[in-house]
Amino acid sequence: MTVEYPTRPGNLADPAPEFPWPSGARCAVFPGFDVDAESAWLEYAPGNTDRMVTLSFGGYEVRAGVPKILEYLRAVEIKATFFIPGWVVDTHPKMCEAIVKDGHEVGHHGYTHKRPEPADFAADKEEIDRALDTLKRVLGVVPVGYRAPSGENYSELLGYLRDRGILYSSSFRDDIRPYRHKLRDGSKGPIELPINLSFDDWLYGLSQRFSPRPMFPKEHVLSIWNGEFDQTREWGGLVTMVMHPQVTGRPMRMGIMRDFLARVRSFGDVWIATGRELAEHYIAHEKAAAG
Numbered sequence: 077m078t079v080e081y082p083t084r085p086g087n088l089a090d091p092a093p094e095f096p097w098p099s100g101a102r103c104a105v106f107p108g109f110d111v112d113a114e115s116a117w118l119e120y121a122p123g124n125t126d127r128m129v130t131l132s133f134g135g136y137e138v139r140a141g142v143p144k145i146l147e148y149l150r151a152v153e154i155k156a157t158f159f160i161p162g163w164v165v166d167t168h169p170k171m172c173e174a175i176v177k178d179g180h181e182v183g184h185h186g187y188t189h190k191r192p193e194p195a196d197f198a199a200d201k202e203e204i205d206r207a208l209d210t211l212k213r214v215l216g217v218v219p220v221g222y223r224a225p226s227g228e229n230y231s232e233l234l235g236y237l238r239d240r241g242i243l244y245s246s247s248f249r250d251d252i253r254p255y256r257h258k259l260r261d262g263s264k265g266p267i268e269l270p271i272n273l274s275f276d277d278w279l280y281g282l283s284q285r286f287s288p289r290p291m292f293p294k295e296h297v298l299s300i301w302n303g304e305f306d307q308t309r310e311w312g313g314l315v316t317m318v319m320h321p322q323v324t325g326r327p328m329r330m331g332i333m334r335d336f337l338a339r340v341r342s343f344g345d346v347w348i349a350t351g352r353e354l355a356e357h358y359i360a361h362e363k364a365a366a367g
């Protein structure tokens with residue numbers, strides 16, 4: 077069988093523009109959390125509905141992970157972005173209200189945490205709309221940011237998200253500075269705040285018998301995170317973190333985030349920002365450049 081390869085690249089966006097970060101900052105760090113709770117486990121196997129121990133990985137977020145992370149962020153006075161599936165908001169409203177009450181940004185993360193697929197456009201649009209309704213109804217939030225559940229996206233869905241008020245996406249892995257998507261129909265898509273997968277805590281700290289991964293000690297993860305950060309700072313880029321309260325909310329792993337962000341702050345020239353702040357900064361420069 078012959079495989080048909082595409083004749084164009086996946087991403088048609090122009091290279092990321094160079095512009096300064098606010099207040100003379102040398103680089104930016106975007107602390108983002110994906111609050112998947114049990115949805116991460118329900119998504120992969122419908123049979124997990126009644127598997128209480130499997131679901132308890134996600135349940136940790138409600139009982140301990142999110143409260144501990146909020147406590148830490150209050151103490152160090154950092155505002156972060158929490159991408160929350162609509163199902164999680166409907167199922168655990170109190171946990172999500174606490175996030176909003178502390179002044180953090182809430183971003184869109186699908187409804188059931190279904191991974192977007194180009195063949196499922198109709199279902200994916202439903203996921204987007206259902207979660208928008210839930211965020212508004214339960215939390216009074218109209219999100220401007222979207223992180224794709226399980227990290228997949230496509231041109232039509234990016235256009236749909238833009239039309240539904242989404243200013244930025246934070247899922248792509250192809251740059252170290254924000255850029256604006258260019259869609260297949262030639263129109264402008266949302267801004268991308270690209271992620272650095274080295275900052276996805278799931279890879280280092282979540283092991284389960286059906287998806288086993290090696291567990292990494294604090295020193296190893298810090299060594300990777302500090303190394304990625306140091307070079308990104310040299311390049312004047314953006315470090316986008318992808319943390320999950322069921323991983324980073326664990327006792328030892330809280331220490332990784334705490335030590336990493338304390339070191340980041342010690343430089344005195346790093347802008348720690350929410351996705352919304354980063355997107356608004358990008359838009360301001362885009363407007364200025366257009367004259």
Ligand SMILES: [Zn+2]
Nearest residue numbers: 110112225226
């Ligand atoms: Zn997720």
